[in-house]
Amino acid sequence: MHDDLSLLLNSLNDAQRQAVAAPRGRQLVLAGAGSGKTRVLVHRIAWLIQVEHASAHSILSVTFTNKAAAEMRQRIEQLLGLNPAGMWVGTFHGLAHRLLRAHWQEAGLAQNFQILDSDDQQRLVKRVIRELGLDDNKWPARQAQWFINGQKDEGLRPQHIQASGDLFLATMRTIYEAYEAACARAGVIDFSELLLRALDLWRDQPGLLAHYQKRFRHVLVDEFQDTNAVQYAWLRLLAQGGDSLMVVGDDDQSIYGWRGAKIENLHQYSQDFPDVDTVRLEQNYRSTATILKAANALIANNQGRLGKELWTDGEEGEPLALYAAYNEHDEARYVVEGIERAIKDGMARSDIAILYRSNAQSRVLEEALLRERIPYRIYGGQRFFERAEIKNAMAYLRLLQTRHNDAALERVINLPARGIGEKTVEALRDFARQQDLSLWAAIHEATGLKAITGRAASALNAFVELIDELALKVEGLPLHSMAQRVIEESGLLAYHRDEKGEKGQTRVENLEELVSAARAFDHYEGEEGDEAQTPLAAFLDHASLEAGEQQAAEHEDSVQLMTLHSAKGLEFPLVFLVGLEEGLFPHKMSLEEPGRLEEERRLAYVGITRAMQRLIMSYAETRRLYGSETYNKVSRFVREIPAGLVQEVRLSNSISRPYGQNTQHAAGSMFAGAAVPDTGFNLGQRVRHALFGEGVILNFEGSGAQARVQVNFAQEGSKWLMLGYAKLEAL
Ligand code: ATP
Ligand code: MG
Secondary structure (H helix, E strand, O other): OOHHHHHHHHOOOHHHHHHHOOOOOEEEEEEOOOOOHHHHHHHHHHHHHHOOOOOHHHEEEEOOOHHHHHHHHHHHHHHHOOOOOOOEEEOHHHHHHHHHHHOOOOOOOOOOOEEEOHHHHHHHHHHHHHHOOOOOOOOOHHHHHHHHHHHHHOOOOHHHOOOOOOHHHHHHHHHHHHHHHHHHHHOEEEHHHHHHHHHHHHHHOHHHHHHHHHHOOEEEEOOHHHOEHHHHHHHHHHHOOOOEEEEEEOHHHOOOHHHOEOOOHHHHHHHHOOOOEEEEEOEOOOOOHHHHHHHHHHHOOOOOOOOOOOEOOOOOOOOEEEEEEOOHHHHHHHHHHHHHHHHHOOOOHHHEEEEEOOHHHHHHHHHHHHHOOOOEEEOOOOOHHHOHHHHHHHHHHHHHHOOOOHHHHHHHOOOOOOOOOHHHHHHHHHHHHHHOOOHHHHHHHHHHOOOOOHHHHHHHHHHHHHHHHHHHHHOOOOHHHHHHHHHHHOOHHHHHHOOOHHHHHHHHHHHHHHHHHHHOOOOOOOEOOEOOOOHHHHHHHHHHHHHHOOOOOOOOOOEEEEEOHHHOOOOEEEEEEOOOEOEEOOEHHHOOOHHHHHHHHHHHHHHHOOEEEEEEEEEEOEEEEOOEEEEOOEOHHHHOOOHHHEEEOOOOOOOOOOOOOOOOEOOHHHHOOOEEOOOOEEOOOEEEEOOOEEEEEEEEEOOHHHOEEEEEEOOOEEEEEEHHHHOOEEO
16 A cells, blocks of 8 residues: 555554545544544545645634644644645634634624624623613623523524513613624624624625635534534535535533534434435543443433443553542642652653633642642633733733724723723713714714813823824834833833732733733734734734633643643543532532533543543532532532442542641551541441441541541442531441
């Protein structure tokens, strides 16, 4: 066989090879986690180029994150030995954005439209609600924002909403309508709108659609189970009449139902394209047999699956570990000690991931990592471009780009303080609404007409002058100098420098980091189809679009922290799955709805199947999160894993407990029979608790009235109890 071909096909199993080398046509690769779906997709692209002689120009590939897109390019380049220029690889949002930039006119957008992130969207919705004269306590902006995005994800505009006497729906429709008008006025577009506009573009401009249909003969989609209605409709139109379409996915990993993703699209696809060839992959190459068994057993609890069993001929591997922590600090300490041990044994930091259900859980873990000076990186959460000081600086840059961006203007009109009070801004808003103007235009009119006078008017004029002068000064400068001038002359840098303590220091550092980030765009020359885009415009879009994924140096070796949602598609030799508690995971909001609970279980399935060699799970019996303390049971998902695959971790001397120097440590089951000092209880002893029933003492710390014991209850699992309160009865 030809050398290149053997490179492409040799590293695949039969089913994978069949999919990669299939004749042109439509395919569905439906398979469980770690079975090589993404690998098939990448090899298919290389095959199309190398063997089918498809031009890279004719390929469009959709991935779930920008990180995945970058990896995909890299892997194709490796396989082909060349950089496939002209290929479109990106997320749905990224691709939609690219189209809209090139065809802003046809899409009915302002040429310099800007992307509204979720935070700014909420502000704008709030303003709209107030302008409508509605009480924003009764009609919270968050709720309306959620409603609007939900409608857009389904492809619905205000006129599609039948309120028929329903006050809630009628009000939401009114807000939605006014919000759309406000967006149009300000020349901004939110994330859901990016997708919907791109779909409208196909529907309203048949000529344009035909052009792209002709161009993109080959369309490929990864993580297809998480496409929403609008994304699917967009794809379907694009791929109609194309040469080949490959979608790969796993119904068991559909985890964005809460954002409108539809597993049903998997069925819909086979209906819309009757000639679909379905390929199933059943061999898992990622995880040990033990990890795989655990994942299979867990997901078997869901109903209505398309049904796939995965097998592996890999090693059994070690059992899963489960640690019952006393609280979240104890959990973090346990995780960090495990990480230190793994690193000592030669594991790279980047091979280790900590996965959690909710962003807020990262703080305590971060603290523990910082204390031990272990470098880490967070995906998701407070991202660089979402930090307040960065958004402030970006707002100034946005104003330089277009003065009519109301969200940006409101953000910085009085930051740093320049004597423009909330009252003045309120008056300005009223005026803007009456006259149907942007706030920037309203300033000119209002001060000209003397609708606003005196100190307020001169403060406003000073602000206008500041921005206009800044714009003149930075014209023609390279982008990073522009950013530098803006953070200095806006007063932002001085403002944060004067802030006391570490916080101000970090903010100054972040602003400096922004200048370096801008430097990467100094020589930006515009994307194909939109060569006119300036470095500034490209940078602003970059900030909005890529906020989700940090751009930290790729080679830096650090432990990876992320939510389960952002771990999709990734793999790590060692995975810590933390916070496995009822109420947290499964999340308490999902407990009432069976559908939601199943989605949580799929999320657990995603988490478990990220692990290649070792999976370590933990939960905290008490946890302080969002400011309140809860007392928790171990997650049902842990109980759904066969007990034989899980080893409960006992404390050992190497694990220090959080209760001061003179705490006495037990060495767990090694010392079965040892006395809990001054209490009359022993390790291994059977006891009864009024609420939890019978159990066995596994561990202890402290002594006498201060002693705590860990008891493994037959019904409730293991718990740490204060002996002084627990009133344990010896059996
Ligand atoms: P997920 O559902 O989590 O996205 P996936 O199905 O996309 O998983 P991949 O990420 O493509 O799976 O593959 C999982 C791992 O198995 C990767 O490390 C990949 O390189 C490896 N792998 C896949 N197929 C083979 C094969 N035929 N031989 C050896 N390794 C393979
Ligand atoms: Mg994958």
